[in-house]
Amino acid sequence: MASPVESRRPELRKDSVTNRWVIFSPARAKRPSDFKSKSPAPSSTDSPQTCPFCIGQEHHCAPEIFRFPPQNPDWKVRVIQNLYPALSRDKDLDSSTSLSSGSLLWGCLLDGYGFHDVIIESPVHSVHLSDLTPEDVAQVLFAYKKRILQLASDDSIKYVQVFKNHGASAGASMTHSHSQMVGLPVIPPSVTTRLDSMKQYFNETGKCSICHVPTKDLLVDESVHFISVVPYAASFPFELWIVPRDHVSHFHELDQEKASDSDLAYSHWFFQIVPHLSGVGGFELGTGCYINPVFPEDAAKVMREVNIS
Amino acid sequence: MASPVESRRPELRKDSVTNRWVIFSPARAKRPSDFKSKSPAPSSTDSPQTCPFCIGQEHHCAPEIFRFPPQNPDWKVRVIQNLYPALSRDKDLDSSTSLSSGSLLWGCLLDGYGFHDVIIESPVHSVHLSDLTPEDVAQVLFAYKKRILQLASDDSIKYVQVFKNHGASAGASMTHSHSQMVGLPVIPPSVTTRLDSMKQYFNETGKCSICHVPTKDLLVDESVHFISVVPYAASFPFELWIVPRDHVSHFHELDQEKASDSDLAYSHWFFQIVPHLSGVGGFELGTGCYINPVFPEDAAKVMREVNIS
Ligand SMILES: Nc1ncnc2c1ncn2[C@@H]1O[C@H](COP(=O)(O)OP(=O)(O)O[C@H]2O[C@H](CO)[C@@H](O)[C@H](O)[C@H]2O)[C@@H](O)[C@H]1O
Ligand SMILES: Nc1ncnc2c1ncn2[C@@H]1O[C@H](COP(=O)(O)OP(=O)(O)O[C@H]2O[C@H](CO)[C@@H](O)[C@H](O)[C@H]2O)[C@@H](O)[C@H]1O
Numbered sequence: 001m002a003s004p005v006e007s008r009r010p011e012l013r014k015d016s017v018t019n020r021w022v023i024f025s026p027a028r029a030k031r032p033s034d035f036k037s038k039s040p041a042p043s044s045t046d047s048p049q050t051c052p053f054c055i056g057q058e059h060h061c062a063p064e065i066f067r068f069p070p071q072n073p074d075w076k077v078r079v080i081q082n083l084y085p086a087l088s089r090d091k092d093l094d095s096s097t098s099l100s101s102g103s104l105l106w107g108c109l110l111d112g113y114g115f116h117d118v119i120i121e122s123p124v125h126s127v128h129l130s131d132l133t134p135e136d137v138a139q140v141l142f143a144y145k146k147r148i149l150q151l152a153s154d155d156s157i158k159y160v161q162v163f164k165n166h167g168a169s170a171g172a173s174m175t176h177s178h179s180q181m182v183g184l185p186v187i188p189p190s191v192t193t194r195l196d197s198m199k200q201y202f203n204e205t206g207k208c209s210i211c212h213v214p215t216k217d218l219l220v221d222e223s224v225h226f227i228s229v230v231p232y233a234a235s236f237p238f239e240l241w242i243v244p245r246d247h248v249s250h251f252h253e254l255d256q257e258k259a260s261d262s263d264l265a266y267s268h269w270f271f272q273i274v275p276h277l278s279g280v281g282g283f284e285l286g287t288g289c290y291i292n293p294v295f296p297e298d299a300a301k302v303m304r305e306v307n308i309s
Numbered sequence: 310m311a312s313p314v315e316s317r318r319p320e321l322r323k324d325s326v327t328n329r330w331v332i333f334s335p336a337r338a339k340r341p342s343d344f345k346s347k348s349p350a351p352s353s354t355d356s357p358q359t360c361p362f363c364i365g366q367e368h369h370c371a372p373e374i375f376r377f378p379p380q381n382p383d384w385k386v387r388v389i390q391n392l393y394p395a396l397s398r399d400k401d402l403d404s405s406t407s408l409s410s411g412s413l414l415w416g417c418l419l420d421g422y423g424f425h426d427v428i429i430e431s432p433v434h435s436v437h438l439s440d441l442t443p444e445d446v447a448q449v450l451f452a453y454k455k456r457i458l459q460l461a462s463d464d465s466i467k468y469v470q471v472f473k474n475h476g477a478s479a480g481a482s483m484t485h486s487h488s489q490m491v492g493l494p495v496i497p498p499s500v501t502t503r504l505d506s507m508k509q510y511f512n513e514t515g516k517c518s519i520c521h522v523p524t525k526d527l528l529v530d531e532s533v534h535f536i537s538v539v540p541y542a543a544s545f546p547f548e549l550w551i552v553p554r555d556h557v558s559h560f561h562e563l564d565q566e567k568a569s570d571s572d573l574a575y576s577h578w579f580f581q582i583v584p585h586l587s588g589v590g591g592f593e594l595g596t597g598c599y600i601n602p603v604f605p606e607d608a609a610k611v612m613r614e615v616n617i618s
Contacts, residue, residue, distance in 0.1 A: 010396050010421025011406060012495060023395050023421060086332050086592075086600045087319050097320060098606055099541075102524030106541040112319025112332060163591025171590030182592060186321060190597030193498075215411030232408075232415040274594055281480030282472025283395075283491060285583055288499030291395045297407055 011295075013233035022233040023291045053176035055123035065117060065147065068139050076136060077143045078120040079181075086182060087114030115151055115183035119143055120176065128177050129164070141254065144181065148252040151183040159184045159191055162251070170276040195267060202266035210268035211247050217297045220304055230300040235290040237278060238299050242271040320604075322542035331542040332600045361392075362485035364432035374426060374456065377448050385445060386452045387429040388490075395491060396423030424460055424492035428452055429485065437486050438473070450563065453490065457561040460492040468493045468500055471560070479585040504576060511575035519577035520556050526606045529613055539609040544599040546587060547608050551580040 011024045052060035055075070062081035069075065081089070092111040097104070121129055121140050129137065148160050164179035165172035201209040220228040220240060228242045248254070249267040284290055320333045361369035364384070371390035378384065390398070401420040406413070430438055430449050438446065457469050473488035474481035510518040529537040529549060537551045557563070558576040593599055 010394075010423075012419040012421055013416055085319075098526075098604065100524050100526045103527050103541060103606070105521070106518070106527075107322055110321040112321055114319075159596075161592055161595050163595050165590045171588040180592070182596075184596070184598070188596035188598040189502075190595065193597070209415070212414070215409050217407075217409050218412050218415075232412060272595065274591075279480040280589060281474045282583075283470060283489070286470050286472050286499065286581065287468075287491075287493070287497035288502070289493070289497040295407065297412070 013296075022235050023289065024293075024295050051125050051174070051176050053118075053120045053174060053178060054125050062118075065150075066143075068143060075123060077122075077139050079143050079147050080118050080120065082116040082118050082180065085116035087112045087116050087184070089113075089115050110185060112185075113156055114185050115154075115157070115181070117147060117181045119147070119179045119181065121179065122177050125176050128166075140179070144179075145252045145254055147181055151181075152252065154183070156185050157183040159187045161188070167276070170274075198266045198268075208247055208266055208268050210243055210270060218300050220300050230296040230303070232296060234292055234294075234296045234299065236274045236276075237292055237294040238275045238303065240273040240303065242273070244269065322605075331544050332598065333602075333604050360434050360483070360485050362427075362429045362483060362487060363434050371427075374459075375452075377452060384432060386431075386448050388452050388456050389427050389429065391425040391427050391489065394425035396421045396425050396493070398422075398424055419494060421494075422465055423494050424463075424466070424490070426456060426490045428456070428488045428490065430488065431486050434485050437475075449488070453488075454561045454563055456490055460490075461561065463492070465494050466492040468496045470497070476585070479583075507575045507577075517556055517575055517577050519552055519579060527609050529609050539605040539612070541605060543601055543603075543605045543608065545583045545585075546601055546603040547584045547612065549582040549612065551582070553578070 013022055013024060051057060058064065058078070061078075062083040065079045065081065067075040067079070068077040091113060097109060099109070119140065122132065122136070129140070132140070144162050148162070151157050151160050160181060160183050162179060162181045198209050201207070205212070218229045218232065220230060222228070225246070226242055226244055228240055231239060231241050244254075247263075247265075247268055249264040249269065251269040253263065278293070322331055322333060360366060367373065367387070370387075371392040374388045374390065376384040376388070377386040400422060406418060408418070428449065431441065431445070438449070441449070453471050457471070460466050460469050469490060469492050471488060471490045507518050510516070514521070527538045527541065529539060531537070534555070535551055535553055537549055540548060540550050553563075556572075556574075556577055558573040558578065560578040562572065587602070
């Protein structure tokens with residue numbers, strides 16, 4: 001016999017932030033191999049003895065940018081260059097590509113100037129972000145802020161993306177707790193789409209689409225300064241956004257007394273947390289459209305009831 | 310000592326088809342855990358004895374739509390309904406959502422009407438698409454065409470995506486050779502972006518961006534009717550496009566004597582093959598921008614030299 005949730009019709013939703021249709025399909029949740037984490041075991045070379053991110057192993061890392069506390073061998077957070085960077089931090093002197101001029105007609109080309117850093121979140125191998133005290137988490141966030149401000153001072157850098165991969169199934173190649181930051185010479189497509197969509201919402205309603213938080217069926221938790229919600233059209237099961245209550249456009253304005261001049265009425269920063277439960281297949285690759293077997297209001301209800309104390 | 314390839318600078322490229330910046334970063338290829346396939350072993354329940362896609366097990370499948378040859382118990386290809394469909398093939402009578410009206414203000418909502426089918430490509434469990442004779446592959450393609458034409462006759466269906474997941478790391482939950490087809494009530498974002506970009510290229514140059522094939526550094530192979538190329542800004546390592554030489558907008562016009570009225574000057578169908586070698590991490594989720602450690606011209610060179618006879 002079908003339960004109420006099982007008999008629910010699929011829906012397509014598009015939110016006013018990402019402006020992307022997502023298919024909500026409860027029937028998909030029943031597929032035989034869904035919801036099994038496919039995490040491979042950490043590789044044998046990844047042990048505290050050989051981990052370059054551990055305290056005492058700094059000489060195995062690419063150059064340090066800064067550490068907290070500064071100049072202290074007993075550091076808590078280190079920001080270092082990525083040893084295998086996606087972009088090059090040297091300005092190009094004589095640009096050359098190996099593509100023939102015929103092929104060049106097929107698209108656009110830009111030199112790969114930019115920054116790719118690693119933020120080591122703890123000196124100790126086995127300590128994850130969730131094990132840190134609130135004060136130590138704050139140190140990590142202030143390291144992001146400090147480095148973003150440095151990158152923002154470079155006129156060639158148009159956007160900075162901070163991200164964290166946790167666990168092999170989420171793409172992480174290093175288990176020691178870390179996050180990454182990429183300073184890009186272009187504004188990436190999802191960001192353009194998001195900003196255009198938020199601007200349109202603001203023009204139509206006079207409100208910021210993120211300040212204008214949804215009512216309680218999508219709410220998971222709240223504190224003095226933040227709320228956590230499942231987005232209206234979450235692309236992934238149990239996706240969660242942590243949103244500052246106050247209207248602040250940019251993450252690097254965090255903790256400033258008042259909003260700076262750069263503050264935009266329609267833009268509002270947030271953390272996006274994406275548990276890696278379902279994979280991406282040919283449908284998502286082809287269409288750019290996601291199939292989520294869990295309705296946002298059901299995910300919010302489950303997460304509201306989780307006891308994390 | 311750095312080899313020529315190792316010392317190459319990263320580049321950003323955007324092609325005139327997908328209109329998406331991709332970062333080409335040869336340094337990334339050297340990361341310790343890259344390029345290892347993380348495919349889990351097939352689950353123990355997936356054996357020929359219990360596979361619903363095998364000949365003789367038709368009663369374990371969702372209803373059949375058609376088979377080739379028709380009405381033949383000794384079928385070669387079957388098109389069936391997906392038992393766990395992402396969309397519902399029943400028209401909605403009284404639409405209702407469990408979202409509160411407050412939350413509804415946060416986005417758009419559409420009923421999940423649409424089609425989700427499975428194409429079983431062979432009656433035999435262990436036979437993959439690559440094991441089939443050219444004539445049997447043609448049967449699969451004609452099954453796509455026939456089903457697309459059926460779906461296209463439904464006014465509510467705006468786009469049909471055909472896709473095939475091969476292997477667990479590419480998202481497949483069934484090992485028996487199959488592909489899928491989804492008939493959507495909206496035009497998905499990647500398609501809109503692609504069509505807009507191809508239209509713009511046509512308006513600027515008077516040429517179809519796909520007919521106007523790149524010169525030989527991106528070419529992998531050619532036959533009388535098709536060429537295979539690595540796209541100018543491939544999102545994934547060893548991504549390959551198989552492109553019909555003749556200008557045909559839509560796959561379902563395959564093999565028609567002349568282009569139909571619906572033929573568009575700027576649109577040209579192609580197969581996109583994406584080997585699942587590198588995962589998607591937080592950077593790609595956040596930005597919509599891909600990091601590809603292999604330059605397209607290098608991938609094309611490697612693939613040109615592969616001996617598949
Ligand atoms: N000694 C050292 N000093 C300095 N840096 C070092 C180092 N040893 C390793 N590193 C760097 O540390 C980083 C660790 O990052 P993650 O584990 O989060 O995933 P990674 O970036 O490998 O790829 C994941 O995230 C990216 C971006 O989302 C996806 O492209 C990819 O597919 C996915 O696997 C790597 O980028 C690596 O280059
Ligand atoms: N007895 C039966 N009769 C009819 N149909 C049956 C059936 N038993 C199973 N099926 C269907 O057969 C299909 C097999 O498809 P695949 O193995 O290509 O991947 P799947 O769709 O599960 O998900 C992958 O592809 C989708 C779309 O890209 C991603 O969303 C997802 O994350 C990824 O794992 C499933 O869709 C399943 O619902």
